Amino acid sequence: MTAPLTPPPPPHHQPPHDAWQVPPGGAAGCAVYEQEGPGMKTELREAAVITVAVALAGVLLGVLWWWLAPHVPLVADDSAVYLKDTEGEQAIGVDGTFTLLALGFGAVSALGVFLVRRRGGVPLVVALAIGGLLGSLLAWRIGTWLGPTQNVVAHAKAVGKGVTFSAPLKLGAKGALLAWSVAALVLHLGLTALFGPRDPDPYQSPYPAAPPPPPAP
Numbered sequence: 001m002t003a004p005l006t007p008p009p010p011p012h013h014q015p016p017h018d019a020w021q022v023p024p025g026g027a028a029g030c031a032v033y034e035q036e037g038p039g040m041k042t043e044l045r046e047a048a049v050i051t052v053a054v055a056l057a058g059v060l061l062g063v064l065w066w067w068l069a070p071h072v073p074l075v076a077d078d079s080a081v082y083l084k085d086t087e088g089e090q091a092i093g094v095d096g097t098f099t100l101l102a103l104g105f106g107a108v109s110a111l112g113v114f115l116v117r118r119r120g121g122v123p124l125v126v127a128l129a130i131g132g133l134l135g136s137l138l139a140w141r142i143g144t145w146l147g148p149t150q151n152v153v154a155h156a157k158a159v160g161k162g163v164t165f166s167a168p169l170k171l172g173a174k175g176a177l178l179a180w181s182v183a184a185l186v187l188h189l190g191l192t193a194l195f196g197p198r199d200p201d202p203y204q205s206p207y208p209a210a211p212p213p214p215p216a217p
Contacts, residue, residue: 047123054109054131054184061105061135061180062142065169069097069143072167076156084164091172098139099176106132106183113184114191128188132181140177144169 070093073084110128117124147169149155159165171177 043121043123046117047127050113050124050127051131051134054128055134055138057105057109058135058138059142061101062139063146064101065098065139065143066146068101069094069147069169073164074152074156074167075162075164076159077161081152081156091170094169095171095173095176098143098171099173099179102132102136102139102176102179103183105135106180107187109180110184110186110188110191114188114195118195119192125185125188128184129181132184133177136177136180140171144171 070090072090072094074081075084076082109132113124113128144150148166150168152168155165
């Protein structure tokens, strides 16, 4: 007689493994390493608002420039108008005042935008650059409009011969118009690099790590 054959033990049930299977949690699992930003329409809308707001701040810059810039003294005789102090540095002070104020406005605008948005992006950077340039141009025009008249000859005739009067408010160094934009871009990029959200690791796997194998019997 032969011993009855015992059936082999049933194999352990193992679920099929699909290499392309979505990780646990579905799309939420993939969101671990992805950061969703605002849509392009939202970014463009925010960039337009920032451009207008920054540009309108140029009104305040123009008023401060007119108020704080040193006056360049002129004097006239019967034939021409001259600088009263030929060795004075008032003209350089006019450009320096505008440049320092523009740098300060650039820093404030970059800090304000970062505190509100706390995220970078090409539309935001372009908005800061364009808004700073428009604000500088607006400040330049407002300062010259608030300052002494541009008609030096008529001004000299009005005050009389030998009487000191102030020259028109002029911006000799046109490169100062870029100070606002440059300061805003540099500070905003620095704040974004130090305190902005970090980009995910492109080499990190979205799938959870495999559990360690059971100990051998």
